[in-house]
Amino acid sequence: MDNELIVEKSWWGKNWKWFLPTLTLIFSLLFWLILSLSIDGNVTDIAQAYSDNSLYEKAIEKAKTNQRVLEAIGEIEPIDKLAILEGNAIYSNNNNSVELSVRIKGSKGKGKMDISADKNGTEWKYKKISIRIKEPKEEIQILKDTI
CATH class of the missing domain: 1.20.5 (Single alpha-helices involved in coiled-coils or other helix-helix interfaces)
Known part of the structure; x- marks a missing residue:
């Protein structure tokens, strides 16, 4: 066996x-x-924001010159592509206007950057740039349209 x-x-x-x-x-x-x-089905808007680096890079450059931003967040790091995918983008006016919200990270903290801009040819003209932070709860106006 x-x-x-x-x-x-x-x-x-x-x-x-x-x-x-x-x-x-x-x-x-x-x-x-x-x-x-x-x-909300705006996959194409997110994809367009993902591919338009100048839109948020120039807004970051403007934010880096604000003293209150430097105090609250510190030196802002470049926005990574995942932050764009996690954000919110709404294009209108035949893709010549945008409302964008994206997370940002600095050496001292983090927040959300809100951008409102219109395209003039190939350049973006910013109507509003602000940064929202949680600790302390505050909204820092970088640029505000006065129209």
């Missing part, structure tokens, strides 16, 4: 071939659903 031990495969060993593709599909669908719901 043979006394060989029969070792059965684990659940993972038996089912990984169908489980991994199914899990990938589920996560892809959830990611797409969350993305489309969280930004």
Whole structure:
């Protein structure tokens, strides 16, 4: 009589071939659903803001000259691409006007930068740039349209 031990495969060993593709599909669908719901279907606006570096880079340069911003947040770091995806962008007027909100991080703290701008040719003309911080709760006006 043979006394060989029969070792059965684990659940993972038996089912990984169908489980991994199914899990990938589920996560892809959830990611797409969350993305489309969280930004009210404005995927194209976020993509446009993502690709228009000058819009937020020039606003950051203006904010870096504000003394109150330097006191509250410190030296502002460049905005990473994930911050743009997490933010909110609404384009209007045939994509020549934008309302953008994006998180920023500085050497002393963090906050949200709100930008309102109109495109004049290839350049953005800023109507409003402000930074909101939580601690202490404050909104710092960098630029405010006086019209």
